[in-house]
Amino acid sequence: MRVIAGLSLRMATGLRDIVFPPGCAHCHVRTELHGALCPACWSKLRFIERPFCEILGTPFGYDPGAGMLSAEAIANPPVFDRLRSVAVHEGIARDLVHNLKYRDRTDLAPMMAEWMVRAGGEALSACDCIVPVPLHRSRLFGRMFNQSAELARHAARLSGKAFEPLALVRRKRTSQQVGLTANARELNVRGAFVVPESRASAVFGRRIVLIDDVYTTGATVSSATRALKKAGATDVTVLTFARAFSGPI
Template sequence: MIERPYCDVLGLPFAFDPGEGAVSPEAIADPPVFDRLRSVALHQGIARDLVHGLKYRDRTDLAPMMAEWMIRASDGAVAAADMIVPVPLHPFRLWRRKFNQAAELARIIAERAGRPYRPDALRRIKRTSRQVGLGLRAREDNVRGAFAVPECVRPTLAGKSIVLVDDVYTTGATVSAATRALKRAGARDVTVLTFARALSGPI
């Protein structure tokens, strides 16, 4: 489990306690487009097994437990959010996979926390290649322009605080592209919340 002390922006665990509000060199050198990132655990061991069980083996029974841990890891962001939004799949990918693991986690998080669940707030309009195995630049190119906010939804996002939910954070390319779409539509604050995260490099 990732516990404090960690970077206030990227949620990177520190080897020592640098004091309240400390920000990692990575966040200073290359500030993310989202406002903060929170994750339950590193993408290894049991956490990796849980993610793979949900994502590839249809173990939707794992989602409630994972969602509860994500609410705790959000550091109050879920409780303060105006809405919970999942990272969407392209319709073709959704048809092949049968369900969106990010949407399943986001739905339960919203339900347990009593926050609005808004899967309609973001659409994946570009059919992208799988991100697994791609480097950072290739991932960024792959998801550039992949997300859009429907025109009818834009007025409901203006000035709002959003928790954007995905299962794993790797390089940040996907959630950054999604955050850009949300902020262009007027979102004030975006917290990225994932179950697991990689420290560096592709998974």
């Protein structure tokens, strides 16, 4: 039976590749595999690699040694324990995020999540569960899916970690963060999240990886982290696909 099942799978895959030939997830040029970028697009992604700040994940222009923190992390420590991101939010990385979020390209989520698992590294290996930043139910109804939950679901599958999509609820319908100042973003999401009593055991005493698509000012994930820590989470790592920077890096 296993041989027959394997043969059927290969035949189905071959038929799919004939009907829908593999193409670059960004520019659609022919590629060898589905869910991948062509060499030209891959070379244009600005991955965030070490050396970087151990807390904020901000890249350093030189290697200051292990465990070093950025001036921002020292002067204004975040409420979460650490931030990790795959790439700088520009060019192709920005397009991938927008295509997933606004153009219903949920087929991009497995590829993006695979890179996020790599970026999550030790923090993801050490966590107890993965929690997505939730949408308010009215916005979820309009969009029909939560891009952060899609990324988190695939990251959980790839890493073998528990997926807790209901551990955090957005109880306040907030305005779109795009176009708001940093202070306005913080006010907009203040008190927006809560851990339901029914899911308290999924959070209390646990190390959590909180997943979102983009980190901009940190207002949204900071508000979400406060709710998780109020419910007893011992450690929160924020993991995003892209990271926006206000200046050159």
